[in-house]
Amino acid sequence: MENYHNHHSLPPFDVSDTTSIGSRWAKWKRSLDLFLEVNCVALGQRKRSYLLHFAGPEVQDIFYNIEGHDAPAPAGTDVYKEAIRLLDAHFAPMSSIPYERVIFRRMEQQDGETVEKFLHRLRDQGRLCEYGNALEMRITEQVYDNCSLNALREAILKKKLMTVQDIAVEARILETVERTRGEIRKPTEERKQEEQETEAAVNLVRKNKDDVCSTLGYSRA
Numbered sequence: 248m249e250n251y252h253n254h255h256s257l258p259p260f261d262v263s264d265t266t267s268i269g270s271r272w273a274k275w276k277r278s279l280d281l282f283l284e285v286n287c288v289a290l291g292q293r294k295r296s297y298l299l300h301f302a303g304p305e306v307q308d309i310f311y312n313i314e315g316h317d318a319p320a321p322a323g324t325d326v327y328k329e330a331i332r333l334l335d336a337h338f339a340p341m342s343s344i345p346y347e348r349v350i351f352r353r354m355e356q357q358d359g360e361t362v363e364k365f366l367h368r369l370r371d372q373g374r375l376c377e378y379g380n381a382l383e384m385r386i387t388e389q390v391y392d393n394c395s396l397n398a399l400r401e402a403i404l405k406k407k408l409m410t411v412q413d414i415a416v417e418a419r420i421l422e423t424v425e426r427t428r429g430e431i432r433k434p435t436e437e438r439k440q441e442e443q444e445t446e447a448a449v450n451l452v453r454k455n456k457d458d459v460c461s462t463l464g465y466s467r468a
Contacts, residue, residue: 257282259303291325313337362415
């Protein structure tokens with residue numbers, strides 16, 4: 248049974264920026280698929296209606312001007328899959344493999360980002376670059392060049408070939424160690440600060456006492 252009682256919507260797909268249209272279209276379709284799954288939308292006709300509704304007027308104009316958009320869906324598919332196929336074919340020539348590869352090579356691990364999340368971003372972008380069987384090696388090289396964990400770079404160097412899965416496991420271990428060290432250091436640093444504050448307070452008391460003694464004409468023994 249399909250449930251259409253939902254309060255979430257997707258932003259219209261922007262077709263104006265053709266330089267990144269391939270990666271953006273792939274991500275937009277993924278969001279749509281999640282929306283359809285969460286809302287238990289199963290009928291092909293209903294799914295196509297959601298596709299065109301959320302994609303917006305510009306995509307609607309494109310779709311309804313594609314030759315064969317109103318033809319019956321071939322055997323083994325449905326009108327939704329056929330609509331996706333037609334739109335994929337329309338947007339594919341606009342995608343620039345060199346551009347997508349430049350974006351891939353510029354990717355760096357962000358502040359506060361785990362290596363695992365960095366790997367996910369690299370894989371998503373790498374799929375648009377048509378690296379084929381070389382994708383795993385490209386991801387490994389990118390992690391080595393642009394991750395923030397020096398210990399992970401050393402681990403990659405020590406192995407003749409470290410898979411992306413190996414990198415993910417090693418990174419989780421190293422990140423756990425770093426967090427543990429931080430928790431251990433934290434009390435020590437707090438204790439050191441307390442000692443410094445106590446010493447400063449004692450010195451202030453001594454100074455005030457010296458000032459009083461000096462005023463009264465006494466000197467400290």
